[in-house]
Amino acid sequence: MIKQDTEESATQGGEDASPTVGGMESPAAAKDSLDSNSPKESEPQTPQTDTPPQDQEGGSEGAEAALSQCFTADDLSRQLEDILSTYCRVTISDDASALPNGQSHSPELNGLTSEREDDKSEEGKINGGENGAEKEQKKTQEKKKVKGLGKEITLLMQTLNTLSTPEEKLAGLCKKYAELLEEHRNTQKQMRVLQKKQNQLVQEKDNLRNEHSKAILARSKLESLCRELQRHNRTLKEEGMQRTRLEEEKRKEVTSHFQVTLNDIQAQMEQHNERNASLRQENTELAEKLKKLYEQYKLREEHIDKVVKHKDLQQQLVDAKLHQAQELLKESEERHDREKDFLLKEAVESQRMCELMKQQEVHLKQQLSLYTEKFEEFQTTLSKSNEVFTTFKQEMEKMTKKIKKLEKETAMYRSRWESSNKALLEMAEEKAVRDRDFDALQGKVQRLEKLRRALKVERNELNKKVQNLSGQHSDTRCSHSPPSSPALSHQKISHQLQATAPRLDEADVKHWSRS
Template sequence: MAEELSRQLEDILSTYCRESLSDDASALPNGQSHTSELNGLSGERGHDKPDKVNGGDNSNEKEQKKSHEKKKVKGLGELEIRTAYCLLLWNIKTQRLLLAPPVITVFCVGKEITLLMQTLNTLSTPEEKLAGLCKKYAELLEEHRNTQKQMRVLQKKQSQLVQEKDNLRNEHSKAILARSKLESLCRELQRHNRTLKEEGMQRTRLEEEKRKEVTSHFQMTLNDIQAQMEQHNERNASLRQENTELGEKLKKLYEQYKLREEHIDKVVKHKDLQQQLVDAKLHQAQELLKESEERHDREKDFLLKEAVESQRMCELMKQQEVHLKQQLSLYTEKFEEFQTTLSKSNEVFTTFKQEMEKMTKKIKKLEKETAMYRSRWESSNKALLEMADEKAVRDRDFEALQGKVQRLEKLRRALKVERNELNKKVQTLSGPQGVSTGPPGSDPGTDSPSPPPTDSLLEPGSDQTALWISGLYVMEGLTCVLQQQSENLHSHTHTHTHTHTHTHTHTHRQQLQLKSGQSEESGDQ
C-alpha cells in the first residue's frame, strides 16, 4: 500500500510541476527557470534600488514587477511542494503511516499557497512582501535542513532495517528449507519404519519356523542321546565289573610286590652286614700290610747285618726249595680246583641264562597284560633310570677297581724286581758252593732265581719268601676279580631287559661275590 501511495503522489506532483513550468516558460522571454529566480531573490533587491533611484513610473516596469512576484509565488509553491513531498516520502518509508489520498495533500498545499498569497496581498509595499517571503524562505530552509538531517538519520535506520529485513528473509528462507528437509526426512523415516516393521514381521515368521525346526531337531537328538545313554549304561556296568576284577588282580600283584620288596630289603640288610664285615677285614688287612712293610724295613737292615750268616742260610734255603715245590704242587691242585669251580659257575650261569629266557617269555606275556596299565610303565621307566644311575656308579667303581688292579700290577712288578735282586745277592753271597750244590732239576746256566725255602717263612728273616707268596696270592685274586668283573659286565648288559627286582638281586649277588673274593684275598694274605 505504501509503495502504491508513493507512486500516485509522485505522478501527481510531476503533473503539477510540469504545468507550472509550462506557465513560467510562456511568461519568461529568456526561458529562465523558476529555481534561478528563487535562488536570486537577494539580487532582485539590487534591481529594485536603482528603480527607486531612477524613480521611473513606466508601465513596463510595473508589468515586470508583477511577473516577478508571480514567479516568486510560483517558486515558493514549488519549494513547499517539494518539501511536502520529501516529508511524505519519509513518513511512508519509516513510520509506515496511513496516508490520505494524494488529492487531499495537494489540496492542502494549494490552500497554504492561497493563505500565503492572501497574507502577501495584505501587505502594501512590495518590500514588505519581499521581507515576508524571505522570512518564510529562511524558515523553510531551516526546516529543509532539519528534515535533511532527519532524513539522513532515517536513511541509516532504513538501511539497518533493510539489512535486518534481508537477514530475516534469509533466516526465513533457511527455516523454510530446513522445514522442507525435515518434512522429507520425516517421510523417509516413516517409509523406513514401515520397511523395518515389514522386515521384523518376516524375521519373526522365519524365526518361528526355525524355532519349530530346532525344537523338532532337539527332540530327535534328545531321543538319540537317551538311547545312547542306555547303551553306555550297559557298557559302563560291564566295564565296572571288569574294573573290579582288575582291581582285585592289582591288589594281589601289589601284595606280591610288597612281599618281594620285604624280601629284597632283608637281603640288602644282610648284604650291608657282610659289607661291614668285609670292610673291617680289609681295614685289618691294611694294618697288617703296614706292619709287614715296617717289618720288611727292619728285616732289610737285619739282612745287611747278617750277611756273614748267608752260607748257613743257603743250605737252609735249599731245603726250603724242596718244600716250596711241594707247596707249588699244592697250589696247582688248588688252581685246578678253582678252574673246576669256574666251570661249575659257568654251568650255573648257563642255567641262569635259561631261567632268564623263561623269564623273558613270562615277561612278554605280562607285557601284553600290562599294556592297559601305563602307570606301571612309568614306574618301570623310573626304575630303569635308577638302574642307569647304578650302572654309572658301577662303571665308576669298575674304573676305580681297574686303577687298583694297575697299582697292584705295578706293586707285583716291583716285588718281582726286588725278589730277583735278592736272589742275585744270595747267589753272589753263596758263590760257587751254591752253583755246585744246586738241586738236580735246576739248570746252572739259567738266570731265573730259586725261590726261598719254606722253613724261613716261620723265621724272622724269611720276608722274601713271604712277599713272593703274597704276590702269587695277589695275582690269583686279581685274575678272579677280573673274571668276575667281566661276568658282571656281561650280566649287567642283560639286566636292562629284566624287572627291577631281578636287577637288584643280581647286583647284590655280584657284590657278594666281589666281597667274598676280597675276603678270601685278605684271608690268604
C-alpha cells in the first residue's frame, strides 16, 4: 500500500510539474516569435527613424523575461517551503488542515488514513480471536487445577498430621493461605505491568509506521520538485543562449546598417558637393545618434549582466534549499533506524520476560493444585471440629466486643488526660509569668515609697529654709542664696534616685527630677 501511495504521489508530482514547465516555456516561445518578427519590422528605410524602436522592443523583451523567471523561481521556492513545513516535522497533527493555496491535503494522506482504519479493523478481529483462544486456555487450565488439587491436599494433610493440636493445624493452614494470596497478587501485578508495556509498544509501532509513510511521501514530493527545478534550470540556460544569439544578430544588423548608411552618405557627398554644409550637419546628427545608440547598447549589456547575476543568485539559493532538504531527510532516516533498533531490543527483552513469567505461572499452578488437594483432605477433618470452632468463635466475638468497648473508654480517658495536662502546663506557665510581674511591681512600689518619704523630708527642710530666708530681705547676698539651694536639693534627689532605683526607666527619673 505504501509503495502504491508513493507511485501515485510521484505521478501527481509529474503532472503538477508539467504545467509549470509549460508556463515557463510559453514566454520563451513568445520571445522567439517576437524576435523572429522584429527583423522584418526593423528593416529601416532611413537611419534617423528606425533605430530607436529596436532598442525599446529589446528592453521590453528583457524585462518580460526577467519577470517571468522571477515568478517561476518564487513559485518553486514556495512549493519547497510548503513541503518542508508539512512533512519535515517530527510530530504532525493527524487532523486535516487547509494548505496555503486553499486546497485540501493530497489524496496520499487520505489513503493513509483509510489504511489505518483497515489496520485497526484487522487488529480488532485478531484481538477477538485471541480473546476466544484465551478463554479456551483458561477453561483447560481450570480443569488442570482441579485435577492437581488432589495432590496438594494430600501433601497438606501429611504436613497437618505431623502437628498435634487443631490450633497449630489452623495456624499452618492460615499461613499457607496467606502465602498463596501474596503470590497470586504479585503475579497479577506483574501481568498488568506487562500488558501496559505491550500496549505502549503497539502504540509506538503505529506512530513509527505513520511517520515512515509520511517521510516516504515527503521524499517523493521532494524528488518531483527537484525534477521541476532541473527542468527550470535547463530552460533558463536555453533562454540565455537564445538571447545572446539574438543580441549578436541584432548587433551585426545594426553594424551592417550603419555601414550602409555611411556608404550612402559618402556617395551623396561625392555626388552633391554643393550640399556639403547640409551634409556636415546631417553627419553631426548621425554621430550623435550613433553615440546614443552606443550608450543604449552599453546600458543594455549592463542590464543583461545584472539579470544573469540575479539568476545565478537564485540558482545558488535553490541549491542551498535542496541541500537543506537532503540533510533533513538523512537526519529523519537516521532517527528512524535508531528508534527501530531500540524497539527491537525492547521487544526481545519483553519476550524473554514473558517466557519467564509463563514458567513461573506453570510452577505456581502446580503448587496450587497440590494445595487444593491438601485442602480437600483437610476439610473432612475440619467438619468434625466445626462445632468446637463455632463455640470458640462465639466466645471470641463476645471478648472482642468487650475489648472494643474498653479500648473506646481508654481512648476517651486518654484524650481527656492529655487535654487536662496541656491546660495545667499552660496555667503553670501563666502563673510563673504573673508571679514574676508581681514581684517586679512590688519592688517598684517599695522603691517609690522610699522616694516619696525622702521627698517629704526634703520638702519639709526646704519649707523651713524658705521661712528662715524670708526674714532676711536686707542682705543682697542672701537674696541670691534661695534659688541655689533648690538646685542642690534637686541634684541630691536625682543622685538618690539613681542609687536607690537603678532598674527604673529614664523617663521616670526625669519626671521625678523635674518635679
